[in-house]
């Protein structure tokens with residue numbers, strides 16, 4: 092009996108400890124966002140987000156490619172041909188390749204963009220307007236049925252263009268959220284990481300969190316050599332004082 096009573100007490104203590112830890116994490120997550128909002132500006136994407144197809148094409152170009160080269164490749168393509176499903180479905184793939192040459196894996200991306208455009212024309216009636224009307228999970232599934240479109244790309248289109256309550260996790264968001272102790276370090280599954288970060292912030296901040304975590308990852312929390320001493324959130328980060336070797 093004594094053993095059971097002790098165990099129950101211990102369980103209660105464990106529970107209240109984990110509730111307290113969760114409250115601390117939620118408060119810390121909120122403070123991190125505040126600091127980031129005051130430290131970085133968010134680029135104005137209002138022009139491009141009006142057109143989900145352009146966002147989709149740009150996101151495919153951006154895979155394993157720097158922001159600078161993504162922008163250059165997208166501008167090259169836009170200057171040569173209207174970025175619409177119909178024109179890209181009809182374009183010679185070598186013509187698309189020419190425009191995307193400055194982006195990584197440009198041959199593969201050109202084939203994917205052409206194939207995807209053909210499917211949008213033939214199966215979706217030439218438009219991605221379903222993202223506005225379908226519920227989140229259905230719209231996500233439909234986007235992910237397209238070649239080259241994984242969960243991150245689908246979530247970017249859904250959040251940026253349709254304002255759906257989903258938080259895209261790219262490589263920066265994943266790295267930064269783990270180092271900040273917001274997501275368990277050993278979590279590998281895309282949907283679990285996304286769901287955990289979504290839990291910590293209200294949906295109206297998902298766009299800000301996505302953009303600002305990317306900015307933090309690019310400026311300070313770099314993959315190989317994070318600049319912890321200069322980092323704007325180092326007083327809120329449990330990884331700030333760890334040995335540099337843990338980041339490799």
Ligand code: SF4
Pocket residue numbers: 267270271311312313317318319322323324325328329330331
């Ligand atoms: S303190 Fe270091 S590990 Fe933490 S977010 Fe900043 S750069 Fe990344």
